[in-house]
Amino acid sequence: MTLTDATTPTRPSRRRLSTSKAMVEGIAQEMERDPDVFVLGEDVGAYGGIFSSTTGLLDRFGPERVLDTPISETAFIGMAVGAAVEGMRPIVELMFADFFGVCMDQIYNHMAKIHFESGGNVRVPMVLTTAVGGGYSDGAQHSQCLWGTFAHLPGMKVVVPSTPADAKGLMISAIRDDNPVVYMFHKGIMGLPWMAKNPRSVEPVPEESYEVPIGKANVVRPGSDVTIVTLSLSVHHALDVADELAGDGVDCEVIDLRSIVPLDTGTILESVGRTGRLVVVDEDYLSFGLSGEVIARVAESDPAMLRAPAARVAVPDLPIPYARSLEYAVLPTADRIRRAVLRTVGT
């Protein structure tokens, strides 16, 4: 079963799960189905993942398939690469995306390049899961999104769910994919009991196994005045703004990218072609990243599509500050999104 639109599952389910539980259910169903799937990383065993991305898997599948590693990311991510090359399907967790600095070589020079360098003869079917995002004052080394950095480097797919149903379906697709897939989950979408959460972090999730296709964006709110292209936690801020502005007669279309690599250019162009206005909301850094890429795709296709200048709401090229007053001044908050949308429709 393929679920193309998470908001309308083929078999409606009333069972509601948090995003973290949905993600774990996806992993568990694949582990049941395929003995080659296994999980490794720091604190993925008894702790169940710092952000509950592996809760209960140790009890269910045992320490042979759910492995707590030393704090040695180069060694254990490289180990996942080697196991994948031999046909296993490892899911390896980098606790925070911010920590990629200590292990990036295994990720971008090995995981991402082996298939190409082998002329297509070697496959690296693995999933690299990692937590991203800020908003809770965790400072400059624990709050970044960095998906633009991963997406910039060729050879790995990059998926970024924003809802429980997509978290499960994208996980299953990522595990089954014969390519390395970086699966980036925002801490603020997980539905964690110890962190402020958006109301959509607990939602209906189909019980059966299903895939959400990688590379397919989701129009989560149709609209005619302006297209908001976004992803991850920002989808929820964008939806809140869209609901609010509907009362003022501004009809926003909201696109949840879900995948960055491959990027669903078709859905973006189709939407902007209709609305003529584009706001990109991205919790990653502003320059040289996703927001510029989305606008470039539109400009490359037909610059005349835009009836107003495109707008970007992103982190304005500074490390994420600790103090709440500063962090919320630079995150893509609902307030900043609203102002960008109004500026865009006003022109």
Next chain:
Amino acid sequence: MDSQLTLDLYRTMVLIRTFEEAILREYHADKKPVFDIGAGQIPGEMHLAAGQEPVAAGVCAHLTTDDAVTATHRPHHFAIAHGVDLRRMAAEIFGRVDGLGRGRGGHMHLFDPGTHFSCSGIIAEGYPPALGQALAFRRRGTDRIAVAVTGEGAANQGAFHESLNLAALWKLPVVFIVEDNDWGISVPRSVSTCVTSNADRAAGYDMPGERVEDNSVEAVYEAAGRAVERARAGLGPSLIEVHTLRLWGHFEGDAQGYRSDLEGVPGRDPIPTYEAALRRGGVLDDIGVKNAQEAARQRVEDAIAFARQSAEPDPASALDHVFA
């Protein structure tokens, strides 16, 4: 050991504990009834060092503020023992303009050029910069040294091993400290580490390695004395691992459900143990204990009050300090 020195070590430990208890109180004060990590006057992750006071007190007693210390995500005890200003440190933890980093850094990112103190939230990544500080001190013809601190979990990280080799190769004036508190978040050292003592690893890098087994501040002081003397004399680095204690959770909010040794933890608290030893030795009595606690309380509460009254950073200044 000289009784003035033992009293100083004791007072440093009490000061650290008093600070950590005050931060604990302030951190949780407005996160009730439901714990929300991002809420309250001190938001974010909070890694407190209660139980690990002997390491910082014993090592830093050999240093002046001309020496450098690079610490970890759990930095307060070393900052205090090294002489970082309590007021500005507390203000940074509160994210205020008078903080060490004007509220930009937070509790894992305390930078104090005045005492050459720094820390990092990335495991083992405080080791390499210590080498550079040591190199600078030597090139300038001084006998200043750098102390690099990390946890036992970090000793399995590449940066740890690269730093040991390079420091030994170039005979840099560095003292490497490993705080073995038995746990790297939920992972016990027996599950993460192939050797029973990280001091054994020093042999592979041609430097002296010593393990202090019982979290005793005096034993740490003596081991550190040897290592600091060697570094100041230009003979190169040493490594000391201290078997210490994580008295509380990995971070605040950690329910520690994974922790098998929890029952024995309170009995291993190093401060009552040392206090009792000093009482037996006639160095400390009720009045001495009370004085130490009261002096610490005053300094700490003054720092907390300073932090509280300091302003929150102006959002309009958010883009400041990205470049010099």
